[in-house]
Amino acid sequence: MHELLYAAEDVDTAKARLMEGFEWTEHQALAVLDLQQRRLPAAERRRIIDVLADVDARIAELTARVTRDHGE
Incomplete structure (x- = not known):
């Protein structure tokens, strides 16, 4: 982002x-x-970017699980 x-x-x-x-x-x-x-201070920007990456990874994981479980 x-x-x-x-x-x-x-x-x-x-x-x-x-x-x-x-x-x-x-x-x-x-x-x-x-x-x-x-x-934003550089450290805060980095923290936000890291949190966003974690959220994006979790969304991908859940999307894959739903797709797998529902055969879509």
């Missing part, structure tokens, strides 16, 4: 990519953009 935000040409592009990539609502995407990540 971090790379996605910094690679976006503008706020509208970043918002659209967040909504598409994470299946978020406009409200959720705007909330992330409003965090003003550039003001």
Whole structure:
């Protein structure tokens, strides 16, 4: 996500990519953009990125389990 935000040409592009990539609502995407990540200390940014990676891994694990259990 971090790379996605910094690679976006503008706020509208970043918002659209967040909504598409994470299946978020406009409200959720705007909330992330409003965090003003550039003001976060480096350690806090790293912690957030690590937590997000853990959440992404858990989502993948649960998705695989549901798919396997339901034969989809």
